Amino acid sequence: MTTPFYVCSLLGLVGVYFVGQTALGAQRWYSLGILQVQPSEFTVLILILAVATFCQRRPEGLTMYDVVRLLVMAAVPLLLIVLTTRPRHIDHHHLDGRAMLWSRACRLDC
DSSP states (O other), X not given: OOHHHHHHHHHHHHHHHHXXXXXXXXXXXXXXXXXXEOHHHHHHHXXXXXXHHHHHTOTTOOOHHHHHHHHXXXXXXXXXXXXXXXXXXXXXXXXXXXXXXXXXXXXXXX
16 A cells, blocks of 8 residues: 555655755755645655555564565665755855854853
8 A cells, every 4th residue: 555655755756856946955845836845754754654564564573584675665765865965066155154153052052
C-alpha cells in the first residue's frame, strides 16, 4: 500500500533537483503559484509509514537481511535530500552574517 507513495516521493525528490526553486542557495522547493511545496517533508512521513508497513509484515521479527533492506530504503531518499539541500554556490556575504550572529550568541552565553 505504501510502495506507490514511496516511489512517488522519490520521483518528487528527483524532480525538485531539476525543476525546483532555489532558496538560500539550495534547490528544494516546487513553486505552484503562491504555494511552495517542499517534497522532503512529505518524504519523511512516507518513509515512516513505509518502514512501519515493512515491519508489520514480518510478525516473526526482522532478519539481518531485512535490516539491511530498511537501511537502503532510508538511505535512498536521504541521499536525494542531501543532493537537493546542499548549496549550489557559496554566498560569502551570507556566511559572514551567520558567523557574526553565531559569535554574538556565543558572547552572550559565556
